[in-house]
Amino acid sequence: MSLYDLIQKNSNLFFIDAQTGHAVSIKSFHQSLPIDDRQGLVFIYNDNLIGSVEVLLNFMNSRFTIVLLSAQLHPSFKQNLEALYTPYYIYDPGRTAIFGYNTIATSLSIQLMKRKTLPEYYIHSNIKMLLSTSGTTGSPKFVKLSDDNLVQNAWSILDYMPIQSDDVVPLNVPVVFVYGLSIFTTNCMAAGTIVCTNNDMLQPAFWSDFTKYNCSTIGGVPYVYEMLHRIGFFRKNHPSLRYMTQTGGILNQALRNEIVKYISTYNKQFFAQYGQTEAAGRMAYLPQEDLLTKAASIGQPIKNGRFEIDEQTSELIYYGPNVFGGYANTPDDLSSWHETNKLYTGDVARQDEDGYYYITGRIKRIIKLFGTRLNLDEVELILKNALGGQTVVCTGINDKYLLVSHVNDQLEEATIKKVLQEKLQINPVSVQVKYIPTMPLTPNGKIDYSTLMMHA
Numbered sequence: 001m002s003l004y005d006l007i008q009k010n011s012n013l014f015f016i017d018a019q020t021g022h023a024v025s026i027k028s029f030h031q032s033l034p035i036d037d038r039q040g041l042v043f044i045y046n047d048n049l050i051g052s053v054e055v056l057l058n059f060m061n062s063r064f065t066i067v068l069l070s071a072q073l074h075p076s077f078k079q080n081l082e083a084l085y086t087p088y089y090i091y092d093p094g095r096t097a098i099f100g101y102n103t104i105a106t107s108l109s110i111q112l113m114k115r116k117t118l119p120e121y122y123i124h125s126n127i128k129m130l131l132s133t134s135g136t137t138g139s140p141k142f143v144k145l146s147d148d149n150l151v152q153n154a155w156s157i158l159d160y161m162p163i164q165s166d167d168v169v170p171l172n173v174p175v176v177f178v179y180g181l182s183i184f185t186t187n188c189m190a191a192g193t194i195v196c197t198n199n200d201m202l203q204p205a206f207w208s209d210f211t212k213y214n215c216s217t218i219g220g221v222p223y224v225y226e227m228l229h230r231i232g233f234f235r236k237n238h239p240s241l242r243y244m245t246q247t248g249g250i251l252n253q254a255l256r257n258e259i260v261k262y263i264s265t266y267n268k269q270f271f272a273q274y275g276q277t278e279a280a281g282r283m284a285y286l287p288q289e290d291l292l293t294k295a296a297s298i299g300q301p302i303k304n305g306r307f308e309i310d311e312q313t314s315e316l317i318y319y320g321p322n323v324f325g326g327y328a329n330t331p332d333d334l335s336s337w338h339e340t341n342k343l344y345t346g347d348v349a350r351q352d353e354d355g356y357y358y359i360t361g362r363i364k365r366i367i368k369l370f371g372t373r374l375n376l377d378e379v380e381l382i383l384k385n386a387l388g389g390q391t392v393v394c395t396g397i398n399d400k401y402l403l404v405s406h407v408n409d410q411l412e413e414a415t416i417k418k419v420l421q422e423k424l425q426i427n428p429v430s431v432q433v434k435y436i437p438t439m440p441l442t443p444n445g446k447i448d449y450s451t452l453m454m455h456a
Contacts, residue, residue, distance in 0.1 A: 003128075003150050004060040007188040012165065017050040018197035018209045024050065026057075026188075033058040033106050039123050040064050040088030041130075041334075043081070047071035047093055048171045048180075050196040051109045055091045056175070064088070065123050065334070067130040067142065068176045074423055077138025084140055085331055086119040119331075126325055126337040131178055131277050133327070137378040137424060143277045144325045144337065152321040153280035154185045156302040160285055162243055162269060167191040167216040170209065172201050177372065179247050182281035183219050191216075202227055214240035221248030221371025222255070223400075229255055234262040243269035247282075248371030249399045250296050250359070260291050274298035274359070277373070278343050280322040283307075284357060297356040298349075307357055309349055315363055316349035317342060365449075367396030369430055374402070379424065386419040387411070391439060395452050403432045405452055407439055 007013070013026040035058060042064045046052040052071075059066050067087065069078075071094055082090065082098070090098055090113040097103060101113035129150065130142035169187040171194060173180035187194060195213050199206040201224055209215075218241065220228075225246060228234065244259075251259070251272065263270050270291065274284040284307070286299030301307050305320035319341050326338040346364035351357050365376040376394040383392045383404065393405045404416050417428040440451040 001151075002060075002147050003154065003185060004057070006151065006154070007057070007060070007185070010165075010189055010191075012192060013188060014193045015050055015053055016193060016195045016213060018170075018195050018199070018213075019049070022050075023193075024054075029054050029057045031058070031061065033110065033112065034104070035059065035062050035064070035089075038063060038088075039125075040119070041067055041085055041123070042089040042091070043067045043069055043085075043087040045069050045071040045073065045078070045090075045092040045094065046174070046176050048175055048196060048198045049093070051093060052091070052175070053171075053184075053194070053196050055110060055112070059089075060128075065127050065130060068181070069132065070174065070176045072425055073138060080138060081140060086115065088115050088119065089113065090115075121331045122335045124325075124335055124337040127328075127334060130328060131181070132176070133277060133373065133375065137375060137382060139375065139378050140329055142328045144328055144334075145280050146325060146337070149280040149322050149324060150181075150185060152304065153182060153282055154189055156304060156320075156322065157182060157186045157282055158190055159303040160287075161186065161245070161271065163187060163190040164216070164242075165190065165192050167242070168193040168195060168213050168240070169217055170195040170197055170206070170213075170215050172197065172199070172206060173219050178275065178277040178281045179219065179221075179371065182275075183245070200224075210238075210240075216240060216242045217244065219245040219247075221368070222246065222251050223370045225251065225255060225259070229258055234258050237266045241268060243271065245271045245273060247273040247275055248368050250298075253295055256291050256295060260288075263288060272299065276343070276345060278324045279305075279318060279320065280324065282322070283318045283320070283343075283345075286356075290356070294352075294354075294356050297352070297358050300355060300357065307349075307351075309351060313363065314348045314350070314360075316345045316347045316357065316359070318345055319343075367402070368399045369396070369402060369426065374424075374426075379420075382423055383416065383419060386423060387415070392416070393439060393447055393449075393452060395449055397432070397453075401430055401432050402426060403434060403452070405434045405436055405439070407436060409435055411435070 014023045016023045042059050098113045104112040104114050126146045127144045128147040129145045133141045169191050175181050175184050270288045272286040275282040284299045284301050308317050323341050323343045347359045348361040349359050380394045391407050395403045413433040416433050417431050420426040440448040
């Protein structure tokens with residue numbers, strides 16, 4: 001059964017527009033948009049509001065391949081991606097017109113853009129969704145996911161997640177990220193109500209809606225829970241809240257202690273998880289009874305998944321039916337699907353005597369900042385382009401900070417932070433800038449990232 005059919009099977013599912021309070025049943029969204037019966041790409045610039053949800057569900061129930069992108073993506077990145085991939089349809093709530101596209105008036109709140117000259121390239125039938133590998137950098141590199149990948153991931157999460165048919169679930173994590181997408185799909189399959197909102201948990205409006213609709217759950221990355229701890233969230237009961245989920249990194253020990261105290265006092269549940277886009281979301285989870293005894297562990301593999309550790313490199317390797325079918329860098333890559341259940345995660349790991357896994361480092365130059373994956377090489381290139389080709393090197397500090405090192409003593413810290421904020425929506429608070437007279441190099445003339453990290 002397809003993901004869309006499984007969602008439709010949950011016939012009591014409703015979606016609430018948090019902006020208006022209007023509720024719509026899943027049945028109302030069935031074939032509510034006039035979509036051509038053919039293959040092609042659709043770019044959905046998703047903002048988590050009810051219009052985006054309706055568009056997403058309609059294209060799930062079609063032959064189209066869905067490319068999920070952030071509505072906050074920089075305009076130049078949107079243009080570059082659209083020029084490269086020439087999508088058949090575009091949904092972007094932030095634009096009323098796009099050059100080369102006709103506007104299709106589908107409803108008062110939804111406008112689809114349809115390409116005037118139709119692209120002609122083959123898309124493998126297995127590819128149902130393309131997700132970005134790097135969040136907000138506008139990279140043309142996408143993860144190819146099948147409908148079965150998404151279904152298998154959803155079933156594995158439902159195996160341990162205590163979702164109930166009367167749950168009210170806010171979309172506080174962007175659906176364009178695989179974590180937010182998995183929250184959306186699993187709860188569409190099993191919960192009762194989805195609250196469509198683009199407010200996050202650090203905004204008062206979110207908590208107003210949370211109370212108004214008696215929400216059952218929240219999800220967030222470590223930074224979000226750190227902020228909740230700081231504002232005293234865990235000092236009082238939130239009656240409608242039953243469970244919390246987390247991914248995007250390991251919680252610090254003090255925060256773990258506070259969360260364990262909170263869930264014990266108020267009879268809540270908490271699920272720490274580990275995943276990657278290439279696995280359609282989830283690979284492991286840590287049961288809440290292990291939050292203290294296995295403090296820094298990612299837990300154990302999800303149902304139907306397994307891990308092994310490479311003997312030479314200590315890289316964590318995942319096996320499961322939710323593993324992707326390869327990457328797409330150009331439209332030509334859409335013609336192929338590489339069937340494999342094996343994923344090299346890029347994380348260095350170890351396993352303890354009880355079978356629990358621990359991440360000890362990264363092989364790839366990728367960091368997770370506030371739960372959003374950033375390819376450091378791509379960030380460097382964007383910075384260099386914006387700064388006129390100046391030498392800058394990006395490294396990560398414990399998935400908490402982006403460190404930008406440079407060799408120009410006239411280059412101002414504020415300039416670097418401004419570019420990162422405008423181009424990539426990176427909060428200046430999470431950026432550290434360091435001037436060094438000369439850039440450290442390895443014997444073969446490459447940047448010595450290890451030395452930079454040692455002196456961070």
